[in-house]
Amino acid sequence: MSPRKPDADVPPGLLLVDKPAGMTSHDVVARARRVLSVRKVGHAGTLDPMATGLLVLGVGAATRLLGHVGGHDKTYEATIRLGASTVTDDREGEVLRTVSTAELDEAAIRAALADQTGPLHQVPSSVSAVKVEGRRSYDRVRAGEAVELAPRSVTVHALEVHRIARPTADLVDVDVTVSCTAGTYIRAIARDAGAALGVGGHLTALRRTASGPFAIAEAAAVEDAGAALLAGEGRGFLPLTAAARTVFPVRELTVEEARAIGYGQRIAATGAAGLHAAVDPDGRLAALVEDAGPTARVAVGFPPAPDVATSET
Numbered sequence: 001m002s003p004r005k006p007d008a009d010v011p012p013g014l015l016l017v018d019k020p021a022g023m024t025s026h027d028v029v030a031r032a033r034r035v036l037s038v039r040k041v042g043h044a045g046t047l048d049p050m051a052t053g054l055l056v057l058g059v060g061a062a063t064r065l066l067g068h069v070g071g072h073d074k075t076y077e078a079t080i081r082l083g084a085s086t087v088t089d090d091r092e093g094e095v096l097r098t099v100s101t102a103e104l105d106e107a108a109i110r111a112a113l114a115d116q117t118g119p120l121h122q123v124p125s126s127v128s129a130v131k132v133e134g135r136r137s138y139d140r141v142r143a144g145e146a147v148e149l150a151p152r153s154v155t156v157h158a159l160e161v162h163r164i165a166r167p168t169a170d171l172v173d174v175d176v177t178v179s180c181t182a183g184t185y186i187r188a189i190a191r192d193a194g195a196a197l198g199v200g201g202h203l204t205a206l207r208r209t210a211s212g213p214f215a216i217a218e219a220a221a222v223e224d225a226g227a228a229l230l231a232g233e234g235r236g237f238l239p240l241t242a243a244a245r246t247v248f249p250v251r252e253l254t255v256e257e258a259r260a261i262g263y264g265q266r267i268a269a270t271g272a273a274g275l276h277a278a279v280d281p282d283g284r285l286a287a288l289v290e291d292a293g294p295t296a297r298v299a300v301g302f303p304p305a306p307d308v309a310t311s312e313t
């Protein structure tokens with residue numbers, strides 16, 4: 001491993017990583033830190049170790065974007081297995097119960113999955129990453145505690161069934177694509193659809209293909225995305241300003257407005273709702289700004305880094 005660099009020596013930006021199975025999101029962050037030899041790396045939206053697909057990482061000042069990036073809608077491809085329930089609601093957990101699906105017809109399966117669309121009050125799996133009094137739920141379960149999590153409001157915008165197959169006489173596998181709000185548990189969809197059918201259900205495969213404006217086609221292995229960041233371009237890397245332009249509507253600043261923001265002052269409001277990426281005349285992200293009455297306030301500032309070029313394309 002190369003000597004650790006000051007975070008200011010590494011250009012800030014987002015890494016779009018195609019996470020492999022078997023790694024936690026924290027594992028991916030740790031690997032990115034090693035690849036870049038910096039510490040300031042975070043992620044937007046956890047993926048389970050079993051899951052693969054798009055994981056958005058922020059490096060340096062771009063970590064300030066992650067709280068806004070993670071709240072966007074997500075798209076997943078998944079395989080739901082009906083006929084068995086597991087303790088984790090996925091293939092990695094101990095099987096709790098099996099029920100033959102031999103009498104289950106395709107129309108009933110499609111109807112049960114259709115019921116898992118729209119606004120839902122969904123109970124997360126007890127082995128999820130939800131914190132209970134400061135500790136992850138899965139840590140409490142592994143310590144032998146009984147955990148019951150409160151329902152959360154989520155919305156499944158669409159659930160498309162692509163294939164229904166029978167790997168054995170007693171099991172059914174259903175391949176689906178799910179578009180949903182952030183915080184939706186695809187494992188819970190499998191569990192709840194299986195429960196409604198009376199046979200139980202769990203996930204055997206899960207892949208995140210989109211998160212907000214970012215798609216898996218833009219992602220790369222974490223090592224390759226990190227190398228792209230160090231090179232200043234390449235698949236899997238978005239410089240800070242380009243990332244902000246992708247996520248937010250843009251407000252182009254005048255020289256005077258950019259100077260005012262640099263001094264922590266407010267600038268005139270535009271009348272447009274929500275956060276905007278305020279970009280200075282040199283093409284550098286100066287701040288995320290939001291109207292507050294007749295003026296716009298700085299919600300998140302991005303002072304220029306002394307050792308990093310201030311112009312991005």
